[in-house]
Each structure stands twice: as C-alpha cells, then as structure tokens.
Amino acid sequence: MTDVHSPEQRSFNMSQIRGRDTKPEMLVRRSLHAAGLRYRLHGKGLPGKPDVVFAGARAVVFVHGCFWHMHRCKYGKPAPVTNKDFWAEKRRGNAGRDVRNRAQLKADGWKVFEVWECQTRDAEELQAKLAPVIAFVQGSGKRLRVPAKAEEPEASVPFTKTGRPS
Numbered sequence: 001m002t003d004v005h006s007p008e009q010r011s012f013n014m015s016q017i018r019g020r021d022t023k024p025e026m027l028v029r030r031s032l033h034a035a036g037l038r039y040r041l042h043g044k045g046l047p048g049k050p051d052v053v054f055a056g057a058r059a060v061v062f063v064h065g066c067f068w069h070m071h072r073c074k075y076g077k078p079a080p081v082t083n084k085d086f087w088a089e090k091r092r093g094n095a096g097r098d099v100r101n102r103a104q105l106k107a108d109g110w111k112v113f114e115v116w117e118c119q120t121r122d123a124e125e126l127q128a129k130l131a132p133v134i135a136f137v138q139g140s141g142k143r144l145r146v147p148a149k150a151e152e153p154e155a156s157v158p159f160t161k162t163g164r165p166s
Contacts, residue, residue, distance in 0.1 A: 003082050010082075024120040025051050025063040031126060032061075035134045046110070048101030057140035059111040061133060062098070066117045070095045073118045111136060 003010055020042060029052060032039060043053040043060065050060035066076035070091050080087040105112050113133045120126050 024117045027120045027126060028052065028061065028063050028115050028130065031130050032133070037134060037137055047104040054137045057137045058109055059113065059133065059137055059140070060105060061113045061115060063115050064117065068094055069098055071116050071118065073116065075118050
C-alpha cells in the first residue's frame with residue numbers, strides 16, 4: 001500500500017509531531033497534579049530527559065508514544081511502508097536508547113516508571129497505571145524526612161557591656 005499523502009504533505013505532517021507537551025503527556029501530568037503531586041518537567045540533567053521528575057523521591061516518569069518507541073500494542077506494531085529501512089532504524093534506535101536511559105537511571109538510584117500512549121486512552125487504565133507512581137512518591141516523602149537533631153546547648157560565654165565576649 002502506498003502513502004496517501006504526497007512527499008511534501010507527509011514531510012509537513014511529520015514535522016508537526018511534537019516531543020513535549022503531547023496529549024498523552026498532558027493527561028499524565030493532569031492526573032498526577034490532581035493527586036496532589038508536584039513535579040519538574042523534562043529533567044535536563046538526567047538520562048533521556050524524563051517527562052516528569054520527582055526529585056525528592058528520586059522517581060521519574062516517561063510517557064512514550066507507542067509508534068515511536070515500538071510498543072507491543074496495536075498502535076506500536078505497524079511499520080511505515082515507504083522508506084522502511086530508515087524508519088526501522090529510527091524506531092529501533094529510540095527503543096534501544098530507552099533501555100540504556102532506564103538502566104542508567106536505575107544505576108543512579110532512580111525509580112523509573114513508563115506510561116505508554118495507549119494506556120492514556122482510557123481514564124481507568126491510566127489511573128491504574130499511575131497508582132504505583134502516586135503511592136511511591138507519597139510514600140517516599142515519609143522515608144526521606146530526616147528527624148531533626150536536638151541542638152546541643154552552646155557553652156555560655158560571658159559578655160562585657162559592649163556585647164563582646166570577654
């Protein structure tokens with residue numbers, strides 16, 4: 001089957017695909033925010049620039065597009081008919097990079113969560129997918145708090161009338 005669009009139209013369509021603030025990402029962010037969680041976006045210093053970063057809990061969430069990252073669902077399986085070799089290599093590269101980034105984050109002590117585009121299509125499925133994220137982040141706040149140390153009383157130093165120690 002050939003492409004239904006001209007090469008110019010296909011090029012334009014592909015150029016309009018965003019990497020940030022996509023609909024699936026916005027759905028995930030709204031759900032996490034509604035659960036009372038606060039986060040940073042697109043962690044610049046972290047491998048793969050995770051979409052959502054909970055620095056205090058050392059947890060990250062990646063929101064992957066099924067097609068671009070080769071998910072095993074019906075949306076990730078179809079391969080483009082034209083320019084097959086280019087797209088196969090591009091998609092394999094994305095999936096391989098995901099594996100490396102996830103491994104690096106885990107090695108650095110981060111908890112990594114993934115949400116796929118197809119999981120954001122149903123609100124109940126999305127909530128079920130985000131429940132472990134919410135539980136982990138809310139629970140980790142309790143573990144990260146360090147009890148306040150009792151201050152040791154300072155030795156009393158006699159002062160003169162000028163306020164300087166004698």
